[in-house]
Amino acid sequence: MATKRSYNPDHVTSQANAAANGFERTASSTKSGHTVRDWLDLHKMSARAVLSILDMQAGATGRKGQSGNSSERHNISVSAKAAWKLASDAMAVSFPDLADAITNTGRRCEVKLEPVERPHVIDNGWRIAPTIHLNFRGDASSFLDVAHEFSHATQLIARTQEFIPPMIREVAAFLGELALVSYLNEADQLSAFDVHQEWQRQNSTYLGRDALALKAALIDPKTPYDYRHNYPCARVLASLLFQHADRQKLSAVFQGTWSVADCVDAVQFAEKRKIMKNNFPEIPEKDPKYPAVEAYRTLGMMAYLDLDYWHGHSEKPIKEYFEGLLKHMKSNSLYVVIGDENKPIGYATWNVSKDQPDQIEITRQAAPFGDHLTVQRSLRARLPDVTSALAVHERSARKGQMAW
Numbered sequence: 001m002a003t004k005r006s007y008n009p010d011h012v013t014s015q016a017n018a019a020a021n022g023f024e025r026t027a028s029s030t031k032s033g034h035t036v037r038d039w040l041d042l043h044k045m046s047a048r049a050v051l052s053i054l055d056m057q058a059g060a061t062g063r064k065g066q067s068g069n070s071s072e073r074h075n076i077s078v079s080a081k082a083a084w085k086l087a088s089d090a091m092a093v094s095f096p097d098l099a100d101a102i103t104n105t106g107r108r109c110e111v112k113l114e115p116v117e118r119p120h121v122i123d124n125g126w127r128i129a130p131t132i133h134l135n136f137r138g139d140a141s142s143f144l145d146v147a148h149e150f151s152h153a154t155q156l157i158a159r160t161q162e163f164i165p166p167m168i169r170e171v172a173a174f175l176g177e178l179a180l181v182s183y184l185n186e187a188d189q190l191s192a193f194d195v196h197q198e199w200q201r202q203n204s205t206y207l208g209r210d211a212l213a214l215k216a217a218l219i220d221p222k223t224p225y226d227y228r229h230n231y232p233c234a235r236v237l238a239s240l241l242f243q244h245a246d247r248q249k250l251s252a253v254f255q256g257t258w259s260v261a262d263c264v265d266a267v268q269f270a271e272k273r274k275i276m277k278n279n280f281p282e283i284p285e286k287d288p289k290y291p292a293v294e295a296y297r298t299l300g301m302m303a304y305l306d307l308d309y310w311h312g313h314s315e316k317p318i319k320e321y322f323e324g325l326l327k328h329m330k331s332n333s334l335y336v337v338i339g340d341e342n343k344p345i346g347y348a349t350w351n352v353s354k355d356q357p358d359q360i361e362i363t364r365q366a367a368p369f370g371d372h373l374t375v376q377r378s379l380r381a382r383l384p385d386v387t388s389a390l391a392v393h394e395r396s397a398r399k400g401q402m403a404w
């Protein structure tokens with residue numbers, strides 16, 4: 001028989017099982033018997049690493065110290081069922097790779113709507129659908145609670161290992177909240193403003209009071225562990241990952257295969273990429289009087305992109321490298337894609353099939369800042385007569401795959 005346990009310990013449930021790992025219980029940390037030292041060890045972190053995550057918070061939420069003091073609570077006239085459906089739709093848009101787990105969360109989980117002190121998820125055991133308890137009041141806060149618990153449940157279903165450290169659970173839950181905020185914004189839903197305001201308001205708890213308590217606790221590692229210690233770093237990491245990281249990679253958070261250090265690495269990688277992006281100069285207006293200047297500029301942009309891409313081309317001898325690109329320039333079979341900031345974001349080269357002029361083989365696609373889809377979409381728009389494109393992987397055992 002699977003052990004039932006409270007999955008979200010601050011959200012008190014009488015079903016919390018004393019046999020469950022103490023890190024999952026809501027009861028006071030003293031009762032769990034764990035200390036801050038145990039909690040750091042569980043997450044393979046030092047106190048310094050925790051503080052450095054907290055230092056990233058200005059970038060995570062836009063403001064340090066936090067905002068959203070308004071205590072106004074609007075009813076946003078959405079039923080619990082509709083909120084549940086929206087949470088599911090929002091997750092599916094932000095994390096398409098998790099489609100199966102998201103669908104299963106919506107279909108298989110039992111949702112109990114009843115007056116509970118805090119919403120929570122009951123982990124019914126490995127590979128068994130969890131039960132969700134919601135106290136839905138129809139306001140923005142309840143809306144976020146639904147997204148939070150939905151995401152906890154999705155992680156329980158998507159996980160590839162039974163135990164997931166609590167901070168990673170909260171990263172997943174906060175990603176679910178952000179998916180909802182983003183979804184409502186993009187769908188231009190009336191509730192978007194209130195829900196976003198509420199999300200900001202809750203930052204004052206997670207990144208204010210909770211962060212202060214955590215910093216105080218870190219001074220003495222023997223301080224009893226409190227589940228709320230997980231929230232500040234999880235909030236910061238979820239916000240930064242949601243804003244900057246490759247969404248596909250975030251499946252690992254739900255599967256429970258990423259550690260906190262992996263989350264930090266992903267944030268830092270994404271930020272480095274952003275900084276590189278900003279270093280590109282803007283491209284000046286084309287001057288048809290000087291085609292040679294344009295040609296040099298195009299070559300320069302490609303060389304620049306290849307330096308950052310580092311998939312072999314920048315290691316080639318210069319003669320070979322430029323001859324290859326020149327051949328494509330002469331045959332008009334290369335395209336540098338300019339992004340929204342009027343800076344190059346990638347380029348592609350291709351060969352046209354000798355027998356079928358509507359078929360091409362893409363010989364190179366460089367998108368050092370992760371804009372592969374934009375590069376491919378632009379290329380497709382640029383070549384409207386091409387009906388099929390085969391992308392060749394230069395260093396892959398796979399020979400190629402259809403680009404469209």
Ligand SMILES: [Zn+2]
Nearest residue numbers: 008148170173
């Ligand atoms: Zn939670």
